[in-house]
Amino acid sequence: MRTDIVEIKFEDMSQALRSMITYEPNGAMNMETPQELFDEVLRTSPVVRWEMGVGFFKMEDVVAVARDRHIVSCEPNSGQAMGMGSPEPLIPLHIDGDIHKHYRKLLDPLFTPPKMKLLEPTIRATADRFIDEFIADGQVEMYSAFCTPLPSTVFMQIFGLPLDDLDFLIERKNRILKNEGTTMEESERIGRAEGESLRAHLRMRLQERLSTGERHDDLIDTFIHFEVDGHQLNESEIINLMHLFTIAGLDTVTSSLSCILAWFAKHPEERRRMIDHPELLPAAVEELMRYESPVPSSGVRFVTDDCEINGVPLHKGEIVYLCWASANVDPAAFESPHTVDLAREQNRHIAFASGLHRCLGSHLARIEIVAAIDQLHRRVSDYWVTPGDEVGYEFAGVRAAHHLPLTFTAR
Template identity: 30%
Template structure:
């Protein structure tokens, strides 16, 4: 017998199915880990109301999710969606032509070019600047807490890192962060704000690329402009969409990753104590923290090119598939005692950074940034504690993103 309350049928039809799909989605937002646990027990795939409000199939078990992430039959190209079945974020065509909407061979070509520019050596050169930025942000903390760690640390650190990476001048970063903040947490009652932010970012990135073409610098954007594949440069639209993707994904996910990681440590004092006692545990700890509460519960949506089976559930071609990273990372068939935070766990195999050809190109930077952020914070404040009851913390009301609105801490 299941130890979790049933969330509704996996494949019912009609109005009751629509109500069930909406109910599942609501519970995934309110209490995601409990809801995912119940879904894993009930079946491999479930009808839900997707992140765009349209019907979708949610896949929850580790082996199915891992296989799905690398399955060439699951396309990222929106042209393979059934008409009227999917409605994502509305972006200008130049920003929409990015790696998250592409299949091979275009994906292969552009991914190779990005990898040539996004080298381990370039990432490693960011280590010292990231540490300096982290220390500067901590220097600005008031003498006494509490302070909101999201606003004061987790949010500003990644935007500085991404702007350094892309070569955005310091004098122009305030607008950059304002636009990104609007897009990370859009206000559904004021769609004009998101539209204005996208327009502002589009115009700015267009001008920035033109400037880098005229005067290249020692930054990723200049390197991407210079990158070649069989003698062909990236097009202007491809450059623009890549810059947008690096900015948006690199900022949003890292903010949430740092916030979630700090909360997990503060609510597991024995694990925090173990990390303080052994700094060598930090790399493994970051992997476990990524597994334990991933900032991106769902992979980018996919569209089957043909009917695809997940266990005994058949998902028709063209429908929307959501592969649940958060659920896979807590599947007891893959990770023993998955709801327990264990920093010495061999957490390799978690899917937070993806799997297959769409594995996160910025994975080394994400790991480095999180390690530095945690190391600097814990070294500076040996008595860091949570300044609110965990139940009182507010999470962003989204099935797509797992992040805190604020994280009050005392030190």
């Protein structure tokens, strides 16, 4: 039996812990340096049991639970999943067991490293277009001028949706994920309504495609013509996939890029080193993904049967919360976890999750982030946080430097 399980009532938890566990975007956490909170939680309560479930924070626990077949991502009785504005479980995020494996067998080959590498020239050319728009100004709000439009534009091309849809989709995505000042229940209600409007739009775009019958080199076309083991996706599965891809593709890379650029803006010597030695950038991005962990935790998970994982008893019907971000600064898993070592050699971080639902888009995300920063560094080699202003961080399921005012030498 473990001795480090802390039993605590929800009402007795610190505001920060409560905010984390319930995904309530209520501003209770210091999102500039959340690593301090994770460090404290790891020291004081690495496993937390409260009225509704159990939260895991240590690397070895998080990894074991994420792989265990007793833990699923959709409520076993109601079949309901939460947090993404969907009336049904999203494929593959909220699906488990053999069907999940089946969907991953369809989807994994679309996002392999060699396939993603082919996108690099497009990513660099798109980055250049956005840099052109601010390079003569000497000042830029980087989140809205670069971190948002670049990954979104790239993703719309891969997806096969017209760029004119982008503002509408970003607005829907923000209203689904970011309901500052609301409770979990209110946020879910608003998210569902916005999700309905998102789906109506995606359905309209799919109908357009189906009515022309033309072939395209993009994801929507692939979804329409998918066939594995004699199974072809029906219309509702395609809409379901489009829903999840809109949320995943339009938020996570933007948020990660903003956190990493904010870090480089505050660390001029390290940035200089990357500019002089761009070959070091991929390892540096891995380290900053570890330390910044922009997607701090899994979605809600559920226990299907009584079981024990790493000595922690879990009961049927309980909720499970997994924290990737705290695992990424766990001293049992990383030497000097609070030192950002851009050349770290042993770096088995789980910023892209671990286990059955590990991120499908991680290779795309990595290539996008490295290419975007490298392209920026080739043209804007000095940048710093604009004096008199400061970086603003937000946490709404995903952590972002959503106000990123930078100054640089105009060219």
